[in-house]
Amino acid sequence: xxxxxxxxxxxxxxxxxxxxxxxxxxxxxxxxxxxxxxxxxxxxxxxxxxxxxxxxxxxxxxxxxxxxxxxxxxxxxxxxxxxxxxxxxxxxxxxxxxxxxxxxxxxxxxxxxxxxxxxxxxxxxxxxxxxxxxxxxxxxxxxxxxxxxxxxxxxxxxxxxxxxxxxxxxxxx
Numbered sequence: 001x002x003x004x005x006x007x008x009x010x011x012x013x014x015x016x017x018x019x020x021x022x023x024x025x026x027x028x029x030x031x032x033x034x035x036x037x038x039x040x041x042x043x044x045x046x047x048x049x050x051x052x053x054x055x056x057x058x059x060x061x062x063x064x065x066x067x068x069x070x071x072x073x074x075x076x077x078x079x080x081x082x083x084x085x086x087x088x089x090x091x092x093x094x095x096x097x098x099x100x101x102x103x104x105x106x107x108x109x110x111x112x113x114x115x116x117x118x119x120x121x122x123x124x125x126x127x128x129x130x131x132x133x134x135x136x137x138x139x140x141x142x143x144x145x146x147x148x149x150x151x152x153x154x155x156x157x158x159x160x161x162x163x164x165x166x167x168x169x170x171x172x173x
Contacts, residue, residue, distance in 0.1 A: 036107045036108050037106070037107045039140070040145075040146050042144065042148045045074055045143075049172060050072035051081055052171055053151055053169070056168045056171040058070060059167070060167035061153075061155070061156075064163075066155060067087055067089075068092070068161070069082075069092035069096040069155050070084075070096060070152070071100040071153075072152075073101055073149050073150055075104050075147055075149055077104050077131075080149060091154075095137075096137075099133045099161075099165075100138055102131055102132050103139055103151070104147070104149055106131075107147060109136070109138060109140070109162070110132075110133050110152075111162060113133065117134045133152075136158035136161060137153045137158050137162050137164075138151070138152040138165065139165040139166060139169045141168070141169055142172065142173065148172070151168045
């Protein structure tokens with residue numbers, strides 16, 4: 001490729017990129033996520049509610065042909081309910097419980113830790129937090145505006161784990 005063609009290509013790519021950036025910034029800004037760390041803890045999740053949440057996570061997994069392990073904990077991170085799909089990977093057992101505990105104890109989805117580490121710099125401080133699991137798939141469970149526990153899902157790609165955890169959290173709203 002000649003130098004003049006290369007320069008034209010760079011100019012075209014630069015112009016195209018700048019148009020895309022302007023188009024993206026012209027749209028309305030996304031609403032900031034809720035500050036879950038300000039949400040108070042409530043009474044611990046009941047066994048019945050934990051089973052309902054786990055069933056929703058497993059139903060979402062089944063719809064997508066994913067094998068999942070699901071753990072539900074109370075606000076202090078103690079296990080309330082655990083369920084594992086047949087043939088799901090053994091390593092997901094501890095991971096699901098860890099995700100649930102991290103989401104309950106730190107009052108935030110584990111994706112927040114994943115994103116912080118991905119940014120680097122000061123975000124790497126997450127690695128010093130005892131029990132923080134920097135992998136998507138752990139979500140606080142909220143009822144009547146209070147955190148009653150958390151769910152951790154593991155077994156597939158972390159974004160698929162999070163999709164199942166989100167389906168579970170939606171059942172309690």
